[in-house]
């Protein structure tokens with residue numbers, strides 16, 4: 001078989017219809033563990049939402065996970081959205097216990113007059129203004145809020161009848177003090193609410209069986225290519241966790257004469273030879289971001305990743321994008337390159353024959369981003385500390401203690417140096433287009 005540029009052989013090996021590794025060999029989780037799996041995934045999802053909430057009033061309209069595997073992170077994000085009120089520090093202070101007032105319609109129903117109460121009974125107002133409303137975790141109501149009102153009714157917001165400035169849901173068309181939607185009364189089984197945020201997962205396979213039906217699924221061509229229908233995203237939080245490292249790139253090497261040449265590979269054996277010089281665009285990228293002149297030095301040309309990322313950014317009209325990946329910056333480019341393979345948890349020599357994952361670290365500082373930093377630093381800023389709970393909790397509430405202990409362990413994993421903490425985050429903010 002003819003040797004091919006790594007970029008082409010790599011793309012076929014991972015994404016070719018009917019034989020690519022990611023198309024035919026089960027989900028990534030069958031071959032390696034990532035931070036999106038299990039308890040670390042739950043902590044990561046909450047931190048990503050917290051990042052959004054620190055910069056926006058209210059929840060995003062849509063959360064998109066690109067390179068979603070089998071929906072692991074999307075599932076955690078959905079749960080975090082349902083549980084949004086426990087995201088500490090991300091919402092206005094809500095110290096008061098819930099109080100109830102009789103509905104102004106005087107029908108015996110009561111309305112909540114202040115946020116508070118149990119964390120899992122509260123969510124952010126669908127008006128995106130940071131107010132909280134009572135909900136029930138796991139409720140269902142199509143794509144919108146399960147709204148704490150009578151089933152089938154839309155909700156508007158009005159100032160609380162106790163005149164304390166808080167808002168409560170009302171019937172559509174209701175005015176302050178008129179036509180309240182009577183959300184509930186204490187002890188009443190509250191009509192379930194779900195987050196108003198759509199969650200969409202994007203990957204190269206059909207929708208996985210068993211995925212929560214509230215998660216939308218989009219099938220993608222794979223590699224640098226994204227689905228056409230992923231476009232015009234507004235008020236969107238877009239996450240690409242370990243996507244860019246599997247976007248195939250040109251691999252080049254400096255030959256004995258000092259000329260940079262494209263590395264070709266035999267797809268059956270992985271045997272490499274040196275081919276022609278890279279394209280002008282690849283050479284320009286290398287000159288700008290990864291200059292190498294020592295014979296034998298390798299360059300993983302990040303242009304295809306930059307372009308794939310820019311394509312994703314261009315699909316967002318307003319919002320926040322976060323790429324999370326293995327990476328390096330100019331100060332520490334690995335002279336031998338990072339291209340490697342994984343199969344069933346075992347790292348090995350890369351052979352682009354469709355039987356293994358092929359991955360190379362991302363030149364994160366060439367991505368179009370407003371902020372690039374180590375995961376451990378960004379997560380710490382978001383309050384992820386991995387602090388163990390006070391020991392007294394073990395006797396006062398043993399179950400809560402165990403849960404907090406597990407969460408602390410997950411957080412510590414996410415920020416651990418020489419572990420997930422070394423990942424890079426590239427954050428890009430897209431302001432809404434001006435409406436005139």
Ligand SMILES: C[S@@+](CC[C@H](N)C(=O)[O-])C[C@H]1O[C@@H](n2cnc3c(N)ncnc32)[C@H](O)[C@@H]1O
Nearest residue numbers: 022034036067069202203220222223225241242
């Ligand atoms: C290394 S795995 C990471 C999976 C998951 N994000 C995680 O961190 O556990 C990379 C995933 O990206 C997917 N992928 C690659 N190119 C893609 C594309 N253009 N659109 C959507 N998914 C893509 C692969 O199929 C694979 O599931």
